[in-house]
Amino acid sequence: MTPPAGKIVRVDLDETAARLGVPVEDVERVHRLAGERPSAPLPAKADAPAILDRLAVPPDDAAEIMAGWPDPGSPLWTPELRWLLDRSIALVRADLGGHDWLPPGPELPRGRGPAWRHLYVYAYLALLDVVTGYHRDHGITDAVSWATLADLGRNLAVDRRMHGEGWPVMQSWLTLHARGAVYELGRLQYQRGETAIGLHIPETGPMTPQAIEESLDEARAFFPRHFPGERHTAFSCGSWLLDPQLLEYLPEDSNIIRFQRRFELEPYQEPEGLDADVEVLRFVFRTLSTPLDQLPRRTALQRAIIDHLKTGRHWYWRRGHFPI
Ligand SMILES: CC(C)(COP(=O)(O)OP(=O)(O)OC[C@H]1O[C@@H](n2cnc3c(N)ncnc32)[C@H](O)[C@@H]1OP(=O)(O)O)[C@@H](O)C(=O)NCCC(=O)NCCS
Numbered sequence: 439m440t441p442p443a444g445k446i447v448r449v450d451l452d453e454t455a456a457r458l459g460v461p462v463e464d465v466e467r468v469h470r471l472a473g474e475r476p477s478a479p480l481p482a483k484a485d486a487p488a489i490l491d492r493l494a495v496p497p498d499d500a501a502e503i504m505a506g507w508p509d510p511g512s513p514l515w516t517p518e519l520r521w522l523l524d525r526s527i528a529l530v531r532a533d534l535g536g537h538d539w540l541p542p543g544p545e546l547p548r549g550r551g552p553a554w555r556h557l558y559v560y561a562y563l564a565l566l567d568v569v570t571g572y573h574r575d576h577g578i579t580d581a582v583s584w585a586t587l588a589d590l591g592r593n594l595a596v597d598r599r600m601h602g603e604g605w606p607v608m609q610s611w612l613t614l615h616a617r618g619a620v621y622e623l624g625r626l627q628y629q630r631g632e633t634a635i636g637l638h639i640p641e642t643g644p645m646t647p648q649a650i651e652e653s654l655d656e657a658r659a660f661f662p663r664h665f666p667g668e669r670h671t672a673f674s675c676g677s678w679l680l681d682p683q684l685l686e687y688l689p690e691d692s693n694i695i696r697f698q699r700r701f702e703l704e705p706y707q708e709p710e711g712l713d714a715d716v717e718v719l720r721f722v723f724r725t726l727s728t729p730l731d732q733l734p735r736r737t738a739l740q741r742a743i744i745d746h747l748k749t750g751r752h753w754y755w756r757r758g759h760f761p762i
Contacts, residue, residue: 455544457518464544465522472525475532478564483507489563492584494591498598503559506552514553522546526561530613531568537619537630541610548602558609562590565616572618576664586622587615592640596724603726623660624653634674634759635661641721645693650700658762672759675701676709678718680756687742694739701758714755718743 451469455462481489486507490500508515508523515523526543533540548555566587573583590612597604614620620629620638625645629636635657639645654673661670679694680701688695716726722743723733730748735741746753 454518454521457516458522458544459547459550460544468522468525468529468543472528472532475528477524477527478531478568480508480560480564481566483509486563489566490591492588494588496591496595496598499556499559499591499594502552503556506556506560508553508560512553514551519553519557523557523560523564526558527564530561530565530616533613534568534572534617535619536617537614539610540613540617542613543609545606545609548605558612559590559594562612562616569616569618576618578621578664582621582623582660586620586627589615589620589622589627589640592642596641599724600720600726604720604724607720621657621660623656625649626653626657628657628661630661630665630668631670631674633670634672635670635762637673637675639677639679645697647693647696650697670762672761674757674759676755676757678714678721678753678755680758681714681754682756683746683751683753684739684742687746688738692738698758700760702760704757704759706754706756709755712755714753715747717755718753 451465452462455465458465480486483504486504487500490503495503506514508520522543530540530542542558542561546554546557569587570583593604593608593612597608614629620627622628622640625639625642627638627640629638657673661668680698680703682698682703684694684698719726719728719733722739725733730744733740733744735744743753
């Protein structure tokens, strides 16, 4: 007797999850959110080196991405990987224009080769045409589009420094870029929201007050011009950078303290699924697993982070805002 159609799908999802080495709930989520929605093709392989260059992808990563390219018939790409790539693209594409956190799929065992390692990079490449089309519909210049999208290369470089520890967060972070939610305008990145525009601080050198002010001015003009239907009244930020305990360690005229002073802090709320002690190590030391005694103590901030944790105290992820 033929089992009901629902049953067949269920068995496939179990098998797919087992072959991918991930929890079945994660595969069910992809199946549910992507459904039969349209995917998008990757760029032509011949164009990929120039595109990766434009996306600031470092040579080591570019070489791996080219080596693992999902050519038809490539033995690196099992049916499960091809299914996940196709449905992950569809899942992210279905939320084009959305601005909430959106994992593109399960965390994969990335040590199994370049297809596994870079599956969500291929999804990002497939979405380039879709998102640049969205940018064009909003009158956004090519310069802003590509400055924004080149965060891919920066993230791959950081992940390499972190020996792969950084990627699980990055694969979700980068779906914001691929959905037209994040824009890089000068020193800062901006995430569209309901009433506030979220600020993000990429690692691109010191955040001088002048660079911040120029960037904020750019954003003040950018969002009303390109998203006239959205009403933003505040800039907001959630970060380890807003922890007032940093005042105990850093000089008043440091960039971080001057950045803090722009914000009205919101009452502390424990962020869901986020340990600020770990996040500080991620952003300041680019490691999540090195023992405190082995971390470098070259700068005032590094010494502050280590000494604070060694006395048994904690860092806090704080949220704040200020009017646009
Ligand atoms: C946010 C950031 C740009 C601030 O750098 P900055 O403008 O140099 O900051 P400050 O002027 O306040 O620096 C004060 C001290 O801390 C040090 N410092 C700042 N950021 C540092 C970092 N990420 N790693 C090591 N030391 C750092 C500075 O060198 C300085 O110490 P010194 O006087 O001994 O040289 C920088 O920390 C950074 O790039 N972080 C990674 C991205 C990030 O954290 N984003 C927010 C995610 S929520």
